[in-house]
Each structure stands twice: as structure tokens, then as C-alpha cells.
Amino acid sequence: KQEVTQIxxxxxxxxxxxxxxxxxxTDSAIYNLQWFRQDPGKGLTSLLLIQSSQREQxxxxxxxxxxxxxxxxxxxxxxxQPGDSATYLCAVYSGTGTPLVFGKGTRLSVIA
Amino acid sequence: xxxxxxxxxxxxxxxxKKITLECSQTMGHDKMYWYQQDPGMELHLIHxxxxxxxxxxxxxxxxxxxxxxxxEHFPLTLESARPSHTSQYLCASSPLDRPNTEAFFGQGTxxxxx
Numbered sequence: 069k070q071e072v073t074q075i076x077x078x079x080x081x082x083x084x085x086x087x088x089x090x091x092x093x094t095d096s097a098i099y100n101l102q103w104f105r106q107d108p109g110k111g112l113t114s115l116l117l118i119q120s121s122q123r124e125q126x127x128x129x130x131x132x133x134x135x136x137x138x139x140x141x142x143x144x145x146x147x148x149q150p151g152d153s154a155t156y157l158c159a160v161y162s163g164t165g166t167p168l169v170f171g172k173g174t175r176l177s178v179i180a
Numbered sequence: 181x182x183x184x185x186x187x188x189x190x191x192x193x194x195x196x197k198k199i200t201l202e203c204s205q206t207m208g209h210d211k212m213y214w215y216q217q218d219p220g221m222e223l224h225l226i227h228x229x230x231x232x233x234x235x236x237x238x239x240x241x242x243x244x245x246x247x248x249x250x251x252e253h254f255p256l257t258l259e260s261a262r263p264s265h266t267s268q269y270l271c272a273s274s275p276l277d278r279p280n281t282e283a284f285f286g287q288g289t290x291x292x293x294x
Contacts, residue, residue, distance in 0.1 A: 099279050109219075111186075111270055112285040119279040157223070164277050167213060167238065172222040 070095045072160055074171035081148055082179050089143040089174045091158035101141050103132050104157045106173070112157065116143070148178045183207050186271050186286035193261055193293055201256045201289045203271035210276035212254040213283075216240060217268045229254055230276065261293045 071094045081087050091101070100119045104112040116125045116132040118141065124133040131144040141158060157173040184205040193199055203212065210231040215223040225238030229248040243265070245257050254273075258265055268290050274283040 099277070100281060102283060104285075109268070109288075109290065111287040112272075114282055114284060117280065117282045121279065159283065161274070161281055161283070167225055167228045167236075168272070168274070168283055170215075170223045175220075 209273035
């Protein structure tokens with residue numbers, strides 16, 4: 069059974085810092101991995117999707133990498149801003165017959 | 181922008197009432213999901229569907245039921261609401277089985293049972 073772990077559970081950084089969020093998964097036979105952002109009391113917003121054949125994806129200040137063989141993904145946020153404060157979740161999709169499996173998330177606070 | 185909608189956004193209801201939370205998507209996605217999330221806590225999968233007439237239970241012990249009569253519609257029903265059902269319910273959808281399968285979420289329904 070696929071399990072997804074996110075470290076750290078919470079992170080507080082001053083504005084302007086670059087930071088890395090980590091996601092690991094137990095079964096490397098995945099179709100893709102997706103990073104989401106969730107603001108308090110809201111739904112999830114998709115940030116980046118990395119297909120199993122890809123190594124990284126970039127969107128603006130965000131860069132996500134995937135090392136499928138080691139079961140790891142990282143989300144790199146450059147030049148963090150207070151507006152980046154949110155919970156970041158990664159989710160793994162392993163294909164037919166499986167649901168999307170989420171980690172517990174990393175709660176990020178960017179201090180002005 | 182994701183075309184997945186949940187109604188109502190907020191609901192306060194008395195114990196013992198039957199309620200149905202609505203979820204609709206206009207993207208033609210085969211897979212749909214329901215998650216339950218308490219404030220500041222992790223997501224728990226309660227039901228999912230691969231397509232019309234397909235439903236599966238998730239990890240969380242379910243006191244709810246779902247149906248999938250139409251591709252675009254995946255309602256969640258609580259037959260008898262209890263205070264322990266107070267939570268946020270999130271619906272999601274995705275295409276079926278492609279590497280570029282991206283899941284999209286609705287804005288959620290915040291349920292309070294008094």
C-alpha cells in the first residue's frame with residue numbers, strides 16, 4: 069500500500085529565503101506526483117504535476133523534482149513571500165485501481 | 181481553471197438529519213473522490229469512483245454513501261448526521277489513467293452538525 073510522508077510538518081522562514089519541502093513515497097511504481105497548495109478553510113490548488121518519466125517541472129518561483137527510484141520529490145520555492153504562506157501537500161497517483169494518496173502536508177509560514 | 185463545483189459551501193444542520201453534499205464537474209473526468217478534512221489536519225479518503233456505476237470505499241470508516249449515475253455528478257449522502265461528522269468535505273476529479281492525469285479540487289463544503 070502506497071504511503072506518502074512529508075517533512076517537515078511545519079516551517080517558518082523570513083521573507084526572501086529560498087526553501088525546500090520534501091515528499092517521500094514507499095512504492096516507486098507511480099504514474100505521477102502532484103504538488104498542491106491549500107489556504108486555511110479552502111480547497112486544494114494544483115501547483116505542479118510531474119509525470120513518472122520526468123525529472124522536474126517549473127512554474128514561476130516553484131520548481132519540483134522527482135527521483136522515482138528513491139521515492140522522493142522536492143518542492144523548491146525561491147525568494148519566498150508572505151503570500152506563499154499556506155499548507156503544501158504532495159499526492160501520488162499509481163494508476164489503475166488506486167486512488168490519489170496524499171501526504172499530511174507541510175505548513176509554511178513566511179514572515180515579513 | 182478547474183471546473184468542479186461543490187454545494188453548499190457551508191451547512192449547519194441538526195443531529196439526525198439526512199444531508200446530501202453535491203459535487204459536479206464539467207471536465208468529463210472519469211475519476212472522482214471525496215475527502216474529509218478536519219481543520220489543520222490531513223486529508224482522509226472516504227469514497228472514490230472510476231466512472232459511472234463504480235464506487236469504492238476509502239480508508240476512513242464510512243458512515244456515508246455515494247452514487248455515480250452520471251459522469252459529471254458524485255453526491256455524498258449522510259443518512260443521519262452526528263456532531264462527529266462536523267468537518268470539511270472536499271471533492272476532486274481527474275481523468276482516468278494517463279501519466280499527465282492532474283487532479284482538480286472543489287472549494288469544499290464546511291459542515292457543522294449541532
